[in-house]
Amino acid sequence: MNDRRFLGLLALLCLLLPPVFLAAQGQQAPPQPTTPLPGTARQPSVVLDGAPLPAPVTINPSGPLFGLTALVNNLGGQLADGGEESVTLTIEGKDVVIGVGSAIVTVGDGLVSLSQPPIRGEGTLLVPLDFLQKTYGDLAGYAFEWRPTLQQLAISRQAAREIPVLLDVVHLQGMTTVVLQFQEIPRYQVQRQDGLVRVQMMGDRLAPPPAPPTVTDPLVQAVMVGPEQVSIQLIPGAQASSYVLENPFRLVFDVHMPSQTPSPSTPSLRPTQRPAGINTVVIDPGHGGTETGAIGPSGVQEKELTLTIARELEASLESRLGIRVVLTRNEDANVPHDARTAIANQNQADLFISVHLNSSLGAGAHGAETYFLSADASDARAARRAEAENAGEASEGASGTSNLTSGMDQDLELILWDLAQTHHLLESQRFAAMIQGELNQTLQLRDRGVKQAPFRVLNGAAMPAVLVELGFVSNPDEEKKLQDSAYRAELIASLTRAISRYKALVEKKPDPMAIQPGQPGQQPAQPGAAQPAPGAPGVRPPGTR
Amino acid sequence: MNRRAAAFVLGLALALVAGGALWWWLQSRAGGAGGPGGPAGADGKTSPVPFELWVPDGNGLRLERRELQVTDAPKDRLRRITEALLAPRPDGARLFPEGVAIAGVQLSGDGTAYLNLVWEGHEDPPPSGSTEEMQRIYGLVNSATTNVPEVKRVVLLWNGAQRPTFAGHLDTSRPLLPSPALRTR
Numbered sequence: 001m002n003d004r005r006f007l008g009l010l011a012l013l014c015l016l017l018p019p020v021f022l023a024a025q026g027q028q029a030p031p032q033p034t035t036p037l038p039g040t041a042r043q044p045s046v047v048l049d050g051a052p053l054p055a056p057v058t059i060n061p062s063g064p065l066f067g068l069t070a071l072v073n074n075l076g077g078q079l080a081d082g083g084e085e086s087v088t089l090t091i092e093g094k095d096v097v098i099g100v101g102s103a104i105v106t107v108g109d110g111l112v113s114l115s116q117p118p119i120r121g122e123g124t125l126l127v128p129l130d131f132l133q134k135t136y137g138d139l140a141g142y143a144f145e146w147r148p149t150l151q152q153l154a155i156s157r158q159a160a161r162e163i164p165v166l167l168d169v170v171h172l173q174g175m176t177t178v179v180l181q182f183q184e185i186p187r188y189q190v191q192r193q194d195g196l197v198r199v200q201m202m203g204d205r206l207a208p209p210p211a212p213p214t215v216t217d218p219l220v221q222a223v224m225v226g227p228e229q230v231s232i233q234l235i236p237g238a239q240a241s242s243y244v245l246e247n248p249f250r251l252v253f254d255v256h257m258p259s260q261t262p263s264p265s266t267p268s269l270r271p272t273q274r275p276a277g278i279n280t281v282v283i284d285p286g287h288g289g290t291e292t293g294a295i296g297p298s299g300v301q302e303k304e305l306t307l308t309i310a311r312e313l314e315a316s317l318e319s320r321l322g323i324r325v326v327l328t329r330n331e332d333a334n335v336p337h338d339a340r341t342a343i344a345n346q347n348q349a350d351l352f353i354s355v356h357l358n359s360s361l362g363a364g365a366h367g368a369e370t371y372f373l374s375a376d377a378s379d380a381r382a383a384r385r386a387e388a389e390n391a392g393e394a395s396e397g398a399s400g401t402s403n404l405t406s407g408m409d410q411d412l413e414l415i416l417w418d419l420a421q422t423h424h425l426l427e428s429q430r431f432a433a434m435i436q437g438e439l440n441q442t443l444q445l446r447d448r449g450v451k452q453a454p455f456r457v458l459n460g461a462a463m464p465a466v467l468v469e470l471g472f473v474s475n476p477d478e479e480k481k482l483q484d485s486a487y488r489a490e491l492i493a494s495l496t497r498a499i500s501r502y503k504a505l506v507e508k509k510p511d512p513m514a515i516q517p518g519q520p521g522q523q524p525a526q527p528g529a530a531q532p533a534p535g536a537p538g539v540r541p542p543g544t545r
Numbered sequence: 546m547n548r549r550a551a552a553f554v555l556g557l558a559l560a561l562v563a564g565g566a567l568w569w570w571l572q573s574r575a576g577g578a579g580g581p582g583g584p585a586g587a588d589g590k591t592s593p594v595p596f597e598l599w600v601p602d603g604n605g606l607r608l609e610r611r612e613l614q615v616t617d618a619p620k621d622r623l624r625r626i627t628e629a630l631l632a633p634r635p636d637g638a639r640l641f642p643e644g645v646a647i648a649g650v651q652l653s654g655d656g657t658a659y660l661n662l663v664w665e666g667h668e669d670p671p672p673s674g675s676t677e678e679m680q681r682i683y684g685l686v687n688s689a690t691t692n693v694p695e696v697k698r699v700v701l702l703w704n705g706a707q708r709p710t711f712a713g714h715l716d717t718s719r720p721l722l723p724s725p726a727l728r729t730r
Contacts, residue, residue, distance in 0.1 A: 082730060097728060099608050102597055104691060106725045287672075287713050294674035302674065336708055356714070359674030361601035361638070361681075372676075448604070453679065456709050456716040467714075469675060 016507065043150040048074055056122040057153065063115055063189060064124035064146060066153060075136050075155070075211035076202070087118075091139045092189055092202055098125065107135060129153070142185050145543040155528035159258055161186075165230070167223060169215050175505070176219040176255040178232055179241075185249045190242055197240050199230040206230070209472030219255045277507030278351060280324045281317060281499065282344035284457060285310035286467075296357035296473035298480075302357045305482055309470065310355050312488060316496045319369055321503065325332075341460035351499065352465035353429065354457050357482060359474035366475045370436040371467040373421045373458040401478035426466040431502050436467055438494040438501075462501075468495070591616050598630060599687040601680040602686065605729040606687065619695040623651045626688050627660055641686050642671050648705070656697030657720050658689050663704055670703050675714040682715055683724045689725040698722050 044064060055070035062142035068089070072079045077091040089096040097106040103117040112134045118127045129146050132155075136142045145154045146204065155178040162188050187202040205315070208225040215223050221233040232253060234240060240253045285306040287293035293302025307329070314325040324349045328340040344352045421428070432450045440447045448469075458465045470491055471478040481487045576726045585629035591614045613625045633639050644665050653661040664670070672721040673681070686699040700707065709718050 005687075086730065088730060097730060099597075101610070102608055104597060104608065106728055198581055287668070290669070291713050292672045293676065293713055295672060302672075337713075356675060358676050360676040362603035362605075365604045365676060453675070453714070453715045454721070455675070455714050456718070457714075459716060467675070470673065472676075474674065474677070 001391070026257040035537055036199065041149045044153075045069075046153045048155045049157060053155070055153075056124065056126070057151075058121060058126050060116065063128055064153065065116070065119065065121070065128055066132065067122055067124040068118075068127050069124040071132070071136070072162060075142060076140065077136075089135065091135055091455075092187060094139055096135050096365045098127070098131075100125065100271040105131065105135075107139075124237055139187070141204070144193075161203045162207045164209075165211045165225060165458055166209055167225060167230075169213070169217055169220060169223065170215050171219065176217050178220060178223060178253040178255065182249045182251070188251070190251075195234040195236055195238065197232040197234065197242075199232075199251060200296075201228050210285055217355045219257065274405065276498070278323060278503035279365050280326065280347055280349045281353065282326045282328060282347060282349040283310045283346075283354065284340045284354040286354055286457075288329050288332055291334060294357055294473045296359075296479035297476050300473055300483060301478055302359075302473055305473070306355045307332070309488060312492045313353075313355070313495055316492045321500055323499070323503075332424070336342070336461075337456045338460055340457055341462075341465075343463075345460070345462050349461075349463050351502070352461040352463055353435075353495070354465070354467040356467055356469050358469040360471045360472060364475070365472050366478050367448040368436070368439045368443070368471055369451055369469045369471070370432040371451050371453050371455060371458075372465070373425060373536040374452035374454050421458055421461050421465055424461070424464045428458075428466055430467075430505075431464045431498075432466045434468060435495060435500050438498040439470075439491070442494040442497075443490055467538075564575075573668050589616055594622075596622075596626060596629075596688075596692045598626065599684045599691065599727075600630070600634065601638070601684060602729045604676055605727040606680060606684055607729050608624060608691075610669040619693050620650050622693050623652065623658055623660070623689055623696065623700070625693055627685060630684055630688055640681055649702075652695060657700055658696040658698070659700045659702060660685060660689070661702040661705055668704070668710070670711040673712040675712075678710075678714050678726060679724070682711060682717065683727050684719065686721045686724045687725065687727070 043137045044059055046053040046055040046057060046066065052542050053074050055074075056067035058065040062362070068087075072089065077089055080088045080090070082088055085100055087098045089098065089102065094108045095106070096108075098118050099105070100120055101117050103401065105112050105114060105118075112131075114128055114134075116128045116132050118125050118131065120126070129144060132144045133140075137144055141158045143156045143158050145156075146152075147154060153537075161184065166179075166181040168177075168181070170177045170179075186204050187205075188204070189200045189202055191198040191200055204225045206225060206229075208227070209441065219235055219238045221235055222229045222231075223233075228467045232240065232255075234255055238255050238257055240255045242251060242253045244251055249479065285303070287301075287303035287306060289303075291303065293306065295301055309328075310327055314327060316323050319321045326343060326349065328343045329335045340354070341352065358369075429450065436447070436450050455467050458467060471482050472481045473482060593612045594615050595610055595612050595663045598611050600609045611629055613629055615622045615625045623645060627650065631645055631647060633643075639690075641662070642664070644667075646663055646665075647660060648663040649659070651659040651661075653659075662670075665687065676724050682701060685701065689696045689699050700720050701711070701717050707718055709716065711717055715721075
């Protein structure tokens, strides 16, 4: 080989190799957010219904990111910066919790996984396209389209739907229930101001009922249904709380006068004067035996205090309200959870209250909270029941006779038992709210609110059932207070008042059958089920209009 | 140099360039994996992957980013995540008392994960109030469902068996769905 040519080839190799390696390295380089400089490339932009919207856009290799603050200013919602790590965006009453740098956000009670995490930049929080679609798209009805060739985010308001709405107003023993029933789930916002409650449609329009509603009610002056909003005018001093029922979608307002809440000393609450209603209450002192429950810093055990409180509450209910009280345990003993609700069911209890004290892994936790059974627990039970029933049907179909084994029978029976509480969730929620309200008002405790959880002890109760956490024994201050009989007396008074209020509410119902405990698996005429209490609209007891 | 020799040398040079480029491309693919939940190689090799663990915070749980050495097998990820949650945190705090460990992990085709916890010398799980129990149980459940897409629900076992409850509150006799509402603000 000629030396000159060989050297030439070597030089060629030296020239060729570095670009190849550099190109490969370039592929591996970490992606950096880039915003094209003006004049060097098409400037990314945002348009809302065709009009420019001045929101910063950052082009990232994983996709574009958009400045949230400007979007919130133009699309609605509320942004609350929770510090360096999190930001809460409220859209249509739903909270969206964004962890900066986290690709998972919380939308209401659900988790949403994003294509890339929101980051801080350009003086705002930058969010990806799918964040906008899953928040403003799903909650407020906006459509988002990223046009890569134009480097443009096009936002449009989706065509407004016209949703038929039906109105129902029921007054029952001091409380008015206003029910708005929608044919589809609307996008709306509830606003309250000086005795006026407004249900404002967000992008949708309402098809009002054929006849304009005429309302003659002691607590509600008028209800006006327009294409964009429903206005409920209350009488001065009245208060309205709202909640949602599904299938069909209903927005329900309970209107009451705070001063009309009966007190324990109201004569009508005395046992001799009351009709059938809340006659028997089962109190469940949490834990017992080998199950100590929470243990406080000074060694106080939850099981001891819950028994003490249960006995004190028993005495209070018997003496002040004349209610028959049954304890699920009256000694330091292990009582299985299912046995506790069995005691309540066998005694045909009208209320079940499980008394607990709390502990937390975090420091400083304090306050009271009241739970009722979570829907997912009951849904899971329902699914299991369906599975078991289907299995039974399958066996029947195969042989012409039931092939359910005894074990399967037992399982089905247990599942039906588990389902007992599902018929009482609404009333349980109402009762829980009354307990929590009294605890908050009397004790000035931190309001930890009414919550739902799949608590085992609530599953089998065939009556309104709650679990109340009266304080944190893991908190040295509350541990000390809970051992003080004067403080406990205040707790007992709060619980007694809540039961008294609930009792008054239930016993004023005209249909006494509506308060008989139902049996698992049946369609009971129970508050919160087919025959509703106030606040369980859609069906009303006969003769109440 | 004759034409044949020159063609040979040129061909060799081009082969070297192409081979080098291919080698570099394969290297970059293997090393570049490992984004959140991304693949890390199917050959049992581990690589660091960032996860978001649900750890106790005040009255609830918060997300904490943690990088764990995992393979791309969902079961392995589930185990490592659980181990990370059971390990003491930098401040010494623990989700469960010292000695509680993960004895087994199973993942069924329908998305139900089974986590078997054991505690040497203890028949029962640690006693607690309901908030503490929720922090423990949903710390595990939320972390599993958030970070391993194949996991839809979690069954918690204690010493190999399902229990009605761990500490007298939550129903652990059924598969548990995540509870994002426990996230603190």
